[in-house]
Amino acid sequence: MPASPLTHPLECDVLVVGSGAAGLSAAVTAAWHGQEVILVEKDPVFGGATAWSGGWMWVPCNPLARRAGIVEDPELPRTYLKHELGERYDAARIDAFLEAGPHMVEFFERHTALQFSDGNLIADIHGDSPGAGTGGRSVIAAPCDGRELGALIHRLRKTMRETSFMGMPIMAGKDLAAFMNMTRSAPAFLHAARRFGRHLIDLARHGRAMQLVNGVALVARLAKSAEALGVRLCESSPARHLIIEDGAVRGALVETAGGEIEIRARKAVVLAAGGFPNDIGRRKAMFPRTPTGHEHLALPPPGASGDGLRLGESAGGQVATDLVSPVAWAPVSLVRYKDGSAGHFPHIIERGKPGIIGVLADGRRFVNEAHGYYDYVTAMVAAVPPEQEVASWLICDHRFQRRYGLGISRPTPLPVGPWVRNGYLKSGATLDELARACGIDPAGLAETVAEYNRHARNGEDPAFGRGSTPYNRKQGDPGHQPNPCVAPIEHAPFYAVKVQPGCFGTFAGLRTNAHAQVLDGAGRPIDGLYAAGTDMASIMGGHYPAGGINLGPAVTFGYIAGRHIAGATAWE
Ligand SMILES: Cc1cc2nc3c(=O)[nH]c(=O)nc-3n(C[C@H](O)[C@H](O)[C@H](O)COP(=O)(O)OP(=O)(O)OC[C@H]3O[C@@H](n4cnc5c(N)ncnc54)[C@H](O)[C@@H]3O)c2cc1C
Numbered sequence: 001m002p003a004s005p006l007t008h009p010l011e012c013d014v015l016v017v018g019s020g021a022a023g024l025s026a027a028v029t030a031a032w033h034g035q036e037v038i039l040v041e042k043d044p045v046f047g048g049a050t051a052w053s054g055g056w057m058w059v060p061c062n063p064l065a066r067r068a069g070i071v072e073d074p075e076l077p078r079t080y081l082k083h084e085l086g087e088r089y090d091a092a093r094i095d096a097f098l099e100a101g102p103h104m105v106e107f108f109e110r111h112t113a114l115q116f117s118d119g120n121l122i123a124d125i126h127g128d129s130p131g132a133g134t135g136g137r138s139v140i141a142a143p144c145d146g147r148e149l150g151a152l153i154h155r156l157r158k159t160m161r162e163t164s165f166m167g168m169p170i171m172a173g174k175d176l177a178a179f180m181n182m183t184r185s186a187p188a189f190l191h192a193a194r195r196f197g198r199h200l201i202d203l204a205r206h207g208r209a210m211q212l213v214n215g216v217a218l219v220a221r222l223a224k225s226a227e228a229l230g231v232r233l234c235e236s237s238p239a240r241h242l243i244i245e246d247g248a249v250r251g252a253l254v255e256t257a258g259g260e261i262e263i264r265a266r267k268a269v270v271l272a273a274g275g276f277p278n279d280i281g282r283r284k285a286m287f288p289r290t291p292t293g294h295e296h297l298a299l300p301p302p303g304a305s306g307d308g309l310r311l312g313e314s315a316g317g318q319v320a321t322d323l324v325s326p327v328a329w330a331p332v333s334l335v336r337y338k339d340g341s342a343g344h345f346p347h348i349i350e351r352g353k354p355g356i357i358g359v360l361a362d363g364r365r366f367v368n369e370a371h372g373y374y375d376y377v378t379a380m381v382a383a384v385p386p387e388q389e390v391a392s393w394l395i396c397d398h399r400f401q402r403r404y405g406l407g408i409s410r411p412t413p414l415p416v417g418p419w420v421r422n423g424y425l426k427s428g429a430t431l432d433e434l435a436r437a438c439g440i441d442p443a444g445l446a447e448t449v450a451e452y453n454r455h456a457r458n459g460e461d462p463a464f465g466r467g468s469t470p471y472n473r474k475q476g477d478p479g480h481q482p483n484p485c486v487a488p489i490e491h492a493p494f495y496a497v498k499v500q501p502g503c504f505g506t507f508a509g510l511r512t513n514a515h516a517q518v519l520d521g522a523g524r525p526i527d528g529l530y531a532a533g534t535d536m537a538s539i540m541g542g543h544y545p546a547g548g549i550n551l552g553p554a555v556t557f558g559y560i561a562g563r564h565i566a567g568a569t570a571w572e
Contacts (some may be wrong), residue, residue, distance in 0.1 A: 001069075006234055006237060006254065006256045006258070006261050006263075007258070007261065007511050008256045008258075008259075008261040008262065009261060009262045009263070009264065010038060010261065010262070010263045010264070010457075011251075011263070011264045011265075011266065012035075012036045012037060012038040012149070012232070012263065012264075012265055012266070012464075013030070013036045013037065013265065013266050013268075013565070014026070014027070014030045014035050014036070014037045014038075014100065014265060014267055014268050014269075014270065014565055015037075015038050015039075015040065015219060015239075015251055015252055015263050015265040015268075015269045015270070016030075016037060016038070016039040016040070016269075016270045016272060017039075017040055017239040017269065017270065017272060017273050017307075017308060017311065017531070018039075018040075018041065018048060018250065018271070018272035018273040018274055018308065018535070019039055019041040019046035019047060019048060019219075019272075020047065020049060020050035020219070020235070020272060020274055020488070020533055020554070021048075021049030021050040021068045021215075021218060021219070021222070021270035021318075021533060021551050021554040021555050021558065022182065022270075022410050022532035022533025022535070022554040022555065022557065022558040023041075023048075023141075023270065023272030023273075023532070023533065023558065023560050024037060024039070024046075024050075024219065024222035024225075024226055024535075024558070025104075025222065025268075025554070025555040025556075025557035025558025025561070025562070026272060026530070026532055026534070026559070026561045026562045026565075027039045027226050027558075028108075028112055028222055028225045028226050028229060028231070028269045029107070029559045029561075029562025029563055029564070029566075030562035030563075030565055030566050031226065031229035031230060031231045031562075032107075032112070032229055032559075032562075032572075033562065033563065033566030033567075033568050033572075034114070034566060035267065035562075035565065035566050036230075037226075037229075037230075037231045037232070038092030038231070038232045038234065038265075039150065039226065039231055039232065039233050039234065040234045040237040040238070040239055040252075040254050040263070041233070041235045041236070041237060042236075042237070042238035042257055042303045042307065043157070043235065043236070043301065043303045044156075044235050044236045044238075044271070044300065045155060045156055045157040045235060045431055046155055046156050046157065046220055046223055046233065046235060046531045047083065047156050047157035047215075047216065047219035047223075048213045048219075048274045048300070048301060048303065048304060049156070049215075049274055049299070049300035049301060049304055049504070049505055049534075050218060050219050050551065050554075051156065051157035051158075051159070051160075051215050051216045051219045052157070052159065052160035052163070052215055052216075052299065052300065052301065053214065053215030053218075053504070053550075053551060054140075054172060054214050054215060054348070054547070055140045055141055055213070055214035055215040055216075055217060055218045055551065056119060056122070056138050056139075056140050056547050056551065057138065057139050057171070057548045057550035057551040057552040057554075057555055058137055058138055058270025058546045058547065058548030058549045058551075058552035058553075059101040059102065059104070059105055059137065059138070059139055059548075059552045059556065060072065060074065060076075060098060060101065060133065060136075060137040061074050061098070061101070061102050061137075062101065062105045062116075062118075062136075062137070062138075062139050062192065063102060063106055063117055063213070064105070064117075064118040064120070064139055065118060065120055065135075065137070066102075068118060068120050068136070069331075070120060070131070070136030072136065072137075074098050074099075075131075076133070077098060077131060077133065077137065077256050078094065078098060078261075079130050079131030079133070079295060080124060080129055080130065080131030080132050080424075080545065081094055081131075081540075081545065082131075083129045083130050083131065084126060084129055084540075084543050084545040085540060085541045085545070086326055087124050088323065088540075088542060088543065089091055089541065090539060090541065092513065092514040093512075093513070093514050093539045094539060095514070096514035096515070096557075096560060097484035097539055097552075097553055097556055097557070100556050100559060100560050101552065101556045101567040103559075103571045103572075104555060104556045105139060107559065107571075107572055108225075108390060108555075108559075110247075110572075111572070112221075112222075112225035112228075112229075113140070113221045113222075113224045113225045113228065114127075114218070114221040114222055114225055114252060115142040115221065116139040116140065116141060116142055116143060117139070117140050117141070117142045117143075118138070118140075119134050119135075119136075119137070119138025119139060119548070120135045120136045120138075120329035121173075121474065122137070122138045122454050122474065122547060122548075123135060123469070123470035123471045123474055124471065124545060124546040125371065125372040125374075125375070125469070125471050125500060125544065125545060125546055125547065126372075126468045126469070126545060127469035127470060127471050127472075129318075129545075132470075133546075134470050137546065138546075138547065138548045140171075140172075140214070140217075140218075141215075141217040141218035141220075142217065142220050142221075143171065143188065143211065143213045143217055143303065144201075144212040144213075144220045144221050144399065144458040144490075145210060145211070145283075146206070146208070146209070146211070146212050146216040147208035147210055147534065148224070149223070149224050151221055152223060152227055153206070153208070153210070153220070154208075155233070155235055156216070156220060157216070157219065157222075157301070158208050158209065158216070159209055159214075159215075159216050160299075161343055162211070162343045162345040162346070162408055163345075163346065165410070165536075166199070167177075167199070167203065167208065167209050168195070168196065168199040168209050168211070169209060169211075169212065169213050169214050169216055169217075170213070171213035171214055172214075172416060174473050175191075175195070176349075177211065178191040178192050178195075179192050180404070180471070181414050182413075183413055195211065198211060198387075199211060201233075201484075208329065210274075210539060215350050215551075218551070226365060230566050234254075234256075234567035236256070236257065236309065236342060237254050237256050238254065238255050238257065238308065239252040239253070239254050239273075239311060240252070240253050240254065240255050240260065240356065240540075241253040241311070241314065241482045242269060242311050242365045243262065243264065244314070244315050245443075247316070247526070247528075248527035248528045249265075249268070249269050249289040249526060249527065249528035249529040250264055250265060250493075250528060251263050251265040252265075252269055252311070253466045257326050265528065265566050266522055267528065267530055268528045268529065268530055268561075268565045269528060269530070270313055270516075270530045270531070270532060270558075270561050270562075270565075271311055271510065271518070271530065271531040271532075271535040272298060272308065272382060272400045272531070272532050272533045272535055272554075273304070273307045273308030273311070273535055274303070274304030274308065274505065274533065274534050274535070275300075275304055275306070275309070275505050275506035275508075275533070275534030275535055276304070276305065276306030276309055276506050276508075277298035277299070277300045277304050277305075277310070277327075277503050277505050277506050277534075278300065278301075278302050278303070278304050279305045279306030279309075280293035280294065280308050281293060281306075282309070282364060283296055283298075286321070286326040286327075286496045286508060287326060287327050287501075288325075288381055289319075289381050289384075289390045289501070290501075295389070295390065295500075295501070296327075296500075296501055296502060296503065297332035297333075297334060297344045297500050297502035298344070298502055298503050299330055299332065299344050299346055299502055299504055300503075300504070300505055301388050303341060304534070306510075307416055308505055308510070308531065308535035309509065309510060309535060312510040312518050312529065312531060312535065313510075314426055315518070315526050315529055316520040316521065316526055317333075317510045317511070317518040317519070317520065317526060317529065317531070318335070318408040318510065318512060318519065318520070318521055319508060319509065319511075319537075320508050320509065320510075320511050321507050321508065323507050323537065323538065323541055323542030324541055324542035324543055325378070325507060325542040325543075325544075326506060326507055326508035326539075326542065327375075327503045327506055327507060328374065328503050328504040328505050328506065328507055328544065328550060329347075329373065329374045329376075329377035329378060329381075329501060329502070329503055329504050329544075330346045330347075330373045330374070330377065330502045330504045331346070331347040331351070331376045331377050331380070331392075331499045331500075331501075331502065332346055332347065332499065332500055332501070332502025332503075333345045333347065333407045333408070333424070333497050333498060333500070334498075335407075335424060336422065336423070336424065337475065338422075339375070341406075342572050344502055345407050345408045346373070346500055346502065346504070347373065347376075347394065347407060347497075348373060348473075349403050349404075349405075350396075350407070351370060351373075351376065351394065351475070351500075352369070352370035352371045352404060352407060352472060352474075352475025352476050352484070352485055353400070353403075353404045353475070353476060353477050354400075354464075354476060354477055354480045354483065354484060354485055354487035354488075355396055355397060355399065355400035355403075355404075355456075355487035355488065355489055356369065356394055356395065356396040356400055356404075356406075356488050356489070357369060357394070357395050357396075357448070357449070357452055357489065358376065358380075358392045358393065358394050358395070358499065359392060359393055359395060359440060359444075359448055359489050360383060360384060360391075360392055360393075360444060361384075361388060361391070361430075361439065361440055361441065362440075362441050362444045363435060363440050363441040363442070363443070363444025363445035363446070363447070363448050363454070364444055364448055365448055365463060365464060366379050366380060366383040366392070366464050366473070367379035367380070367383075367464060368461075368466055369394070369464070369466065370466045370467065370470070370471075370472040370475050370476065371469075371471070371472065371486045372471070372544055372547075373504075374498075374544035375544070377501050377502075380392050380497045380499075380501065381501060389520065390500065391498055391499065391500050392498075392499050393408065393426075393440060393496040393497065393498055393499065394407070394496065394499055395434070395445070395449070395489065395494065395495070395496045396489060396494070396495055396496075397489045397491040397492065397493075397494050397495070398491050398492060398493050398494070398495070399488060399491040400487070400489070401425075401495050402416070404477070406425060406495055407419075407424070407425070407496055407497040408424065409424065409425055409495075409497075416495070420495075424497065425496065425497055426438045426496045426497075426498075427494065427495050427496075428492075428494050429448055429492050429493050429494075430492065430494070431445055431446055431494055432445075432446065433494075434493075434494040434495070434496055437496075438497075438498070440548060450490055451463070452488075452489065453488040453489060453490060455486075456486045456487055456488040456489075457488050458482075459481070459482035459483035459486050460483065460486065461483070461485070461486050461547070466483070466485040466486050466513070467483040467484060467485035467486055472485050473485065474506040504550060505542065505550055506534050507534075507538035507541075507565070508537060508538075508542070509531060509534055509535050509536045509537040509538065510531040510536055510537060510539050511523075511536055512530070512531050512536050512557075513525060515530075515560060515561070515564040516530045516531060516532050516536060516557045516558075516560050516561035516564065517529065517530055517564070518530060518531050530561040530564070530565065532554060532557040532558040532560075532561050533550075533554040533557070534550065534554070536553075536557060538550075538553070539553050539557075552564070
């Protein structure tokens with residue numbers, strides 16, 4: 001049931017704009033520190049891109065790692081970031097993040113419903129950079145039973161269609177491994193059958209998934225905590241304008257079903273509206289190789305359309321334009337459904353498995369496909385000649401597709417045929433046929449695959465080094481030796497899926513200081529205005545050094561903002 005409608009006028013200490021990880025973190029932290037908090041959300045459901053995400057948070061030196069005996073000197077992640085970010089390294093904000101991150105995890109664990117599971121086996125993406133971690137720097141929200149949220153569950157965004165199975169989110173790690181191995185192992189089959197059976201009952205009873213994992217568990221746990229702490233949660237209530245008095249932000253005008261109302265904030269407004277992945281104008285202006293703004297398959301929900309940046313600018317805030325990349329690239333394929341709707345599928349899992357390569361229209365490889373998603377698209381954008389559409393094709397054989405799936409076409413026991421028939425996958429009895437179906441140069445592809453296979457039979461990839469880093473190997477198949485990321489492509493029919501530039505969100509946001517206060521053109525904090533999550537210019541300077549570098553800082557800077565507004569001093 002929605003909250004009681006907003007009435008004119010309202011007052012609070014802190015007004016939070018947006019209900020993703022950053023907004024909810026700020027709201028919960030401020031409320032726990034005694035602040036009266038209102039959170040407004042534009043969409044009819046809470047959760048934003050966070051609810052669709054993998055939910056991984058990069059938080060070096062976190063208490064879960066420490067409890068497991070992984071005790072790192074903070075100098076190590078700092079060294080890693082210094083090397084990765086180069087001249088974009090912002091010492092003040094990185095220090096604030098590295099210091100507050102572990103406290104943030106402790107705070108939520110101790111005082112709220114947000115409990116975590118560890119990512120102690122997840123390596124940083126660039127294992128050859130000094131200070132790179134091989135595990136212990138990531139956490140994820142612990143799975144959550146939706147029934148514990150009562151009526152609130154129906155006000156939360158459901159899992160993304162493309163990354164779930166019939167609406168059931170699957171968690172990276174053991175859960176996903178069980179689904180991938182369900183035709184090979186009895187315990188895996190039992191796990192998958194039990195999970196799916198329960199999901200079907202939940203669908204029948206509640207009309208949605210109730211075994212919550214990944215980003216949707218993070219949102220559920222944060223929203224539950226916010227509700228318990230008395231945060232007023234208002235959906236379908238977009239903030240339209242900031243109230244600015246004598247240069248200070250004092251609240252916002254918010255659109256509601258009953259008309260526009262004024263919400264005054266005695267202490268601060270926190271902008272956490274999810275950046276601008278769906279702002280066509282700003283995409284056109286800022287994204288490379290995006291001349292009309294439409295050459296991009298953004299993954300976040302449409303509501304993340306730049307409102308926070310515009311609100312911040314109206315108060316004198318500045319959008320950072322000097323990041324290495326304004327966008328958190330993701331390789332994405334377009335999925336067309338029978339009902340005429342379209343979806344965006346993120347290629348996160350299969351690129352590192354043995355027996356797949358990515359090629360351009362000339363049939364040539366251009367990157368180590370097992371590297372990070374951001375690296376794949378960065379390389380693709382750089383490699384495609386200027387006059388051509390930026391796109392690549394992921395190529396595999398029948399054995400690979402049946403074992404690991406390709407994009408949204410799932411592995412055995414689910415059929416591949418429907419995805420070939422609807423054109424999502426191209427297929428060919430020979431590589432030549434496949435190349436012609438895709439519009440790839442057949443000679444180039446034949447040569448590339450022959451050369452790749454020659455080495456792949458020995459588990460080697462001298463051209464790009466698949467399997468050469470801990471991150472690569474983690475993305476591969478540990479059961480496949482000698483190289484978990486390399487196998488020949490030779491069992492017809494062959495398949496391909498077209499992959500285009502898309503994103504997990506944006507990096508270019510409002511400039512802030514280490515307290516998450518929005519800065520004006522002279523670098524001074526704007527009184528009463530904070531930004532967190534993707535509304536804040538990424539502390540990674542447009543680089544992507546590790547999985548979880550969006551959500552780790554989003555939750556941490558939400559926490560930092562909430563504490564700063566409340567005037568908290570001791571770590572809680
Ligand atoms: C498929 C996918 C997987 C991902 N996996 C990961 C991962 O594992 N780890 C990681 O670090 N990152 C991941 N990301 C990226 C990450 O999810 C985002 O960077 C993060 O969720 C952004 O959080 P946020 O709080 O800034 O914004 P959001 O979660 O997008 O929330 C912003 C909210 O603000 C609302 N809003 C917009 N305008 C207004 C307005 N005017 N008034 C009120 N509300 C407004 C929006 O509707 C939205 O609900 C993933 C993203 C996707 C799409």
